[in-house]
Amino acid sequence: MSTDISRATLVLPLPSELPQTTTTVVAHLEKILRRMPRDHAVALDTGADAGAARADLLAWCGPHLDRGAAAEPTTAPNSDVHDRYFAVRRATGDSAALLAGALLASDLLVQDDLVRHGSTLDADPESMLLGVTSYLTDGKQPPVLDVPWAPADPVAAAHHRWQVGHQRFFVMLQLLAVAVRQVRRATDVAGENEAVRLFAWLCRSSAHAMRYAADFPAELYDEIRVTMVPPTVNVGFSGLQTRDHNELVAQFRTLKRSGTVDRLAPESATALHAAVREMYDAHIWVCDRFGGGSGLSLLMEHTSAGKQESGVASAVKLARQRLTHLRQEPGTPPTARPDAGRFRQRIIADVLRPDTPERVAELIRSANGRRFHPVSTGYNWGLGSRQPVEDGVTVLDLAGLNRIRAVDTRRGYAVIEPGVIQGALARRLDGTDRMLNLTGASQHTSVIGNILDRGVGLHRPRVDDLAGLELVLADGSQVRTGWWPDAGQPAAVWPHGRGPALNQLFTQSDLAVVTAATIRLLPRPEAIRILPFTFRAEALGEAVDLLRTWTAQGLVPPNTKIFNPVAARAHGIADQHLVHVCLTGTRDLVSTLSHLVTRAAYGTPLSPAPASTWCTTPTPGCRTPPTPSSSTRPATRPGRWTPRGDC
Numbered sequence: 084m085s086t087d088i089s090r091a092t093l094v095l096p097l098p099s100e101l102p103q104t105t106t107t108v109v110a111h112l113e114k115i116l117r118r119m120p121r122d123h124a125v126a127l128d129t130g131a132d133a134g135a136a137r138a139d140l141l142a143w144c145g146p147h148l149d150r151g152a153a154a155e156p157t158t159a160p161n162s163d164v165h166d167r168y169f170a171v172r173r174a175t176g177d178s179a180a181l182l183a184g185a186l187l188a189s190d191l192l193v194q195d196d197l198v199r200h201g202s203t204l205d206a207d208p209e210s211m212l213l214g215v216t217s218y219l220t221d222g223k224q225p226p227v228l229d230v231p232w233a234p235a236d237p238v239a240a241a242h243h244r245w246q247v248g249h250q251r252f253f254v255m256l257q258l259l260a261v262a263v264r265q266v267r268r269a270t271d272v273a274g275e276n277e278a279v280r281l282f283a284w285l286c287r288s289s290a291h292a293m294r295y296a297a298d299f300p301a302e303l304y305d306e307i308r309v310t311m312v313p314p315t316v317n318v319g320f321s322g323l324q325t326r327d328h329n330e331l332v333a334q335f336r337t338l339k340r341s342g343t344v345d346r347l348a349p350e351s352a353t354a355l356h357a358a359v360r361e362m363y364d365a366h367i368w369v370c371d372r373f374g375g376g377s378g379l380s381l382l383m384e385h386t387s388a389g390k391q392e393s394g395v396a397s398a399v400k401l402a403r404q405r406l407t408h409l410r411q412e413p414g415t416p417p418t419a420r421p422d423a424g425r426f427r428q429r430i431i432a433d434v435l436r437p438d439t440p441e442r443v444a445e446l447i448r449s450a451n452g453r454r455f456h457p458v459s460t461g462y463n464w465g466l467g468s469r470q471p472v473e474d475g476v477t478v479l480d481l482a483g484l485n486r487i488r489a490v491d492t493r494r495g496y497a498v499i500e501p502g503v504i505q506g507a508l509a510r511r512l513d514g515t516d517r518m519l520n521l522t523g524a525s526q527h528t529s530v531i532g533n534i535l536d537r538g539v540g541l542h543r544p545r546v547d548d549l550a551g552l553e554l555v556l557a558d559g560s561q562v563r564t565g566w567w568p569d570a571g572q573p574a575a576v577w578p579h580g581r582g583p584a585l586n587q588l589f590t591q592s593d594l595a596v597v598t599a600a601t602i603r604l605l606p607r608p609e610a611i612r613i614l615p616f617t618f619r620a621e622a623l624g625e626a627v628d629l630l631r632t633w634t635a636q637g638l639v640p641p642n643t644k645i646f647n648p649v650a651a652r653a654h655g656i657a658d659q660h661l662v663h664v665c666l667t668g669t670r671d672l673v674s675t676l677s678h679l680v681t682r683a684a685y686g687t688p689l690s691p692a693p694a695s696t697w698c699t700t701p702t703p704g705c706r707t708p709p710t711p712s713s714s715t716r717p718a719t720r721p722g723r724w725t726p727r728g729d730c
């Protein structure tokens with residue numbers, strides 16, 4: 084029994100005999116790496132010596148990685164057929180050593196294939212696909228190859244990739260089955276986090292392995308498909324015959340049944356689920372790449388007399404079934420909410436919820452190498468929600484710092500903490516002659532979070548509201564920038580202060596944690612009116628030009644919003660773009676501007692929405708200027724429609 088590299092045959096242990104933890108696999112990896120006659124990292128490199136090192140090691144692997152005895156044929160003959168098709172041989176013996184040897188041999192085969200044939204994918208396959216050995220042994224990361232697909236014999240190269248790629252995937256499935264066992268066996272939270280982190284990383288690498296197996300022009304797949312039929316293989320040949328995948332799914336079931344999934348910290352459970360989803364997404368991608376969007380899989384062709392389910396639909400269904408084993412029961416705390424942007428779920432080391440600035444400073448002073456990701460309310464929808472950029476980071480949830488420390492409507496400022504949501508501050512200002520520069524997002528979003536994001540309010544950019552910041556710096560010191568009220572010296576709000584102005588250093592930045600801010604409040608206008616227009620998609624350019632001209636000429640303020648047809652649906656508009664022009668001022672000014680704007684829209688692609696949809700808000704609390712007598716009111720020009728209930 085040998086690892087016959089020349090024919091690219093790979094020896095794998097029986098999945099039922101896999102070790103309980105990756106520790107023994109890593110120990111064997113390190114042992115084999117020491118024994119190898121050439122440096123494995125050099126063989127994966129791009130240097131002048133790499134090709135020769137790879138050839139030497141490929142030749143060495145055959146006789147030297149032979150450690151087990153040939154396994155008996157299984158009771159599931161289709162699994163043997165599957166193994167045979169992909170040139171996999173099963174051995175019994177020291178499964179950790181066999182798996183370590185298979186990983187190293189597969190590293191060489193994959194790199195050799197990539198160097199010789201290139202890749203059709205833009206992604207950098209090496210770091211995730213070939214980085215497994217270096218990840219497990221803290222070794223040198225393989226370099227990015229970036230060789231475009233250009234084999235001399237594309238059909239032969241596609242066959243080779245299909246085989247070597249599948250072999251790589253089976254190695255990964257085995258590593259994953261071991262990593263899942265490790266999650267189940269973890270005895271403390273730190274061990275659990277570590278095991279989940281490893282599992283998630285391996286899942287991502289497996290997704291790359293799956294894409295790599297299909298990394299050849301889609302039109303060549305027909306050449307492959309015709310080889311996966313009798314007499315070469317059984318009727319209805321399918322990936323479900325992969326015993327390594329079946330073993331992994333069995334481990335998922337055990338994870339759920341043993342209560343491990345529900346016991347996991349919510350962040351870990353979410354990370355586990357998201358990582359597996361990423362792997363199944365890669366499977367769906369492969370099905371779709373090879374025409375599975377409308378065509379049937381080989382298995383479906385065989386079994387679905389009259390039941391027309393496409394390859395992609397089957398893959399989606401399969402993924403859903405598998406993922407149910409990894410779903411935590413409801414009751415997950417808010418910090419574990421999935422990322423609304425559907426980015427990869429990061430592994431979160433911890434979630435801390437300080438409720439005073441002093442506590443924030445203490446946590447940072449005692450960080451001892453721990454990295455923090457502060458969120459105010461964490462509703463950074465579409466931009467990562469509350470996900471840190473990297474794994475292993477502690478989320479500093481500041482929602483508990485939610486005091487409105489001061490409001491001065493005369494000078495027009497408020498001092499607020501990060502957990503203050505725009506709804507709360509707006510309500511606090513109800514009935515006063517000041518208002519908040521609200522955004523179009525939910526009332527539950529943080530005012531400070533959005534300012535630090537450099538969000539855009541309905542009246543002006545949110546950074547224009549910022550007057551001063553209270554910060555905890557990386558050394559734990561507490562400092563203030565910009566303008567702050569001084570009870571002894573009442574002064575006008577002047578964010579720029581004297582000397583270098585530092586406020587903006589801390590927006591879209593990771594230099595400090597903000598524990599409070601002074602923000603400016605807007606004078607409340609006597610009336611606010613949202614004037615809606617619609618236009619068809621093909622008029623987008625013309626509509627934008629028109630709105631730009633109106634803004635430049637001062638007809639409308641520079642805060643007009645355009646909603647695409649998807650967003651417009653939420654406002655009851657079907658299949659059209661929607662424009663919201665926001666007019667503010669005295670009632671007469673708003674009324675007059677409304678008529679001027681609607682008149683300017685005549686004959687343009689902008690159609691005024693029916694007057695019944697106009698939204699006009701008289702604003703109690705505003706200091707009302709004297710109303711002009713009716714004789715001085717400007718005559719309104721009759722338009723195609725008349726505003727409902729004047730301001």
Ligand SMILES: Cc1cc2nc3c(=O)[nH]c(=O)nc-3n(C[C@H](O)[C@H](O)[C@H](O)COP(=O)(O)OP(=O)(O)OC[C@H]3O[C@@H](n4cnc5c(N)ncnc54)[C@H](O)[C@@H]3O)c2cc1C
Binds near residue numbers: 466523539
């Ligand atoms: C339908 C809809 C409409 C929207 N409309 C608008 C709109 O009109 N204008 C607009 O700007 N956005 C809009 N958004 C986006 C959304 O409102 C913002 O993403 C949201 O305000 C940010 O979330 P947050 O306030 O919870 O901030 P968080 O998620 O808490 O924080 C945002 C960012 O700032 C950092 N941060 C937060 N707090 C601190 C702190 N105390 N110290 C240091 N760093 C910190 C975080 O690390 C994060 O990167 C809209 C979203 C939706 C879904």
